[in-house]
Amino acid sequence: MIKVKELPGEAIVTATQAPSIKNSFRAYVQRVRGGDMGALPAVLGLVVLCVVFAVARPSFVTAGNFANLFTQGAAVTLIAMGLVFVLLLGEIDLSAGFASGVCAAVLAVTLTSMGLPWYVCALAAIVTGVIIGTVLGTLVAKVGIPSFVVTLAAFLAFQGLVLVLVDEGTNISIRDSVIVAIANRNLPPWLGWALYAVCVAVFAVVQLVRARKRAKRGLVADPLSLIAFRVGTLAVLAGAAVFVLNLERSRNPLLVSLTGVPIVVPLILALLVVWTVILRRTAFGRHLYAVGGNTEAARRAGIPVDRLRISAFVICSSMAAIGGIVAASRASSVDPNTGGSSVLLYAVGAAVIGGTSLFGGKGRVLDAVLGGAVVAVIENGMGLMGYGASVKYLVTGSVLLLAAGVDALARKRAAAAGLR
């Protein structure tokens, strides 16, 4: 029998560093250096882009344009939020753009030709998304066709499906006031502030309660100063946004007043919170990360890998459906191009720019929102600068490539640092 008790050099005792803002910051810098950059590139990119556009075109920094950014970027952001789930598993959904088109067409047809109430139609669109996701996911998980091929085929097929639904290229206009309101109306200013107060308060309370509970059990808890910093940052940024959005942005305020937070903003926020909780705080979310990180390990842990893969596609297509509804609302119409052209690449770009890895296992729903903001700023700013579609495509393509490059290099760097 061997007897080994104290091994020199191995007794590094659970040296959990005293939690403080300084240590948290230091740990963050270390993570970034190690290749785990998180949201940093997106946030820096956003700041740089905004400064450049603001200098080049003063009209970029008007309240009206700020509000435009949200409605412009909403559909792509929503689709990107769904794509995060598929990307987390190391899969891809190239059909998400046209899936949103198909669902928007279902919405339009049920609204106009069938004259059903708006909620039934919206539900029909989302159910269509669920069905699409189930079919795609089953083909990938059960039949074993690579997702790239399955969704590329769907990408083509859905274009045809949209054409069929909108009668070979006619344009269905949407007049339902509720659907149109989603992307074209605003919250009354007081409601904007009320929602703001609730959000900040809930965020603060959740953080405090969690820290208190952990401290009570003797676990490492976030220090008060760090929580205050987080809550303060949120309060300032969101407060500034609500303030600007509540400014009068009508050209002719006497005739018609135009103020308030666009309705899509709380919609996106609500979905962001729901999906984030599911991803970070439920077993389902944990298992998604596990499958993306090491499928075999997940299988050996008894996780139903196939079922998880199918659900990721279902979530992706359902979010695409919601994106389609918002796109239809914004245009107040659906045509064969809804969800087409650059929508999908913008959405993939948004997720990747935000920090979601194309290699699977790493990503957050927040990434899609940050990346969606970058994409919206590029599109909006380039438009204001008077560049045509050609330059916009070139720039967005380059940005996507840059983001994917950063992702790949970060991964390499992490491998070199022994972090992966």
Next chain:
Amino acid sequence: MTPLLEVRGIDKSFGPVKVLHNVELSAYAGEVTALVGDNGAGKSTLVKCIGGIYPIDAGTIFFDGGPVAIHTPRDAGELGIEIVYQDLALCDNLDIVQNMFLGREHKRGLLLDEDTMEELAEKTLSGLSVRTVKSIRQQVSSLSGGQRQTVAIAKAVLWNSKVVILDEPTAALGVAQTAQVLELVRRLADTGLAVVLISHNMNDVFAVSDRIAALYLGRMAAQVKTADVTHAQVVELITAGRSGDLGLKNGVTP
């Protein structure tokens, strides 16, 4: 004494290749059973059959004296059989606690109960006298080979398991870590678990095991008490399938 875990007559083929022939193996509570054999003898395959990763073609698995059906890793886990695989099976993108509870997370309502899991993980790790990790919220990707091995073992003992099977747990480790893992293995057995240890290192095998089972080309050559055999005999069993009157007769059939 009935073995806690016993397999009898296990056959396993991958397509046309028959990897396990009528294999039997017994593991007793409170003892370390060393499973030895050359590369490709079928040790890992046998373990994966017991763990519910591969379906078996024929044979029976007995647990605590009674026959059991193990079809999925979950079945094995529910019986109290935990396996530390040769290729570890940890998720690099998750932290230590998340890995230890993977697939069996504690929940409060619909949400994960992170605090309880963290406490239990902490307790298990310190119960194993593991003090080498900086924080149990560290991502597994940032751990050394020895630390990963420890996490994998801790994951196996977290569940009040009754049988722990370790597939070459020391293969990638340095001298100090090897000694530490072996000590851990011994301690597990001393607490009453049945431990199966796969190893190529005869010194390790003789240092910690109570019994030795030698697999030769997919056949169980012999199961003996460690005290009854010498290094040389075990090496012969591994390389030739027989040694004196021990082992397979006529080369293959027992």
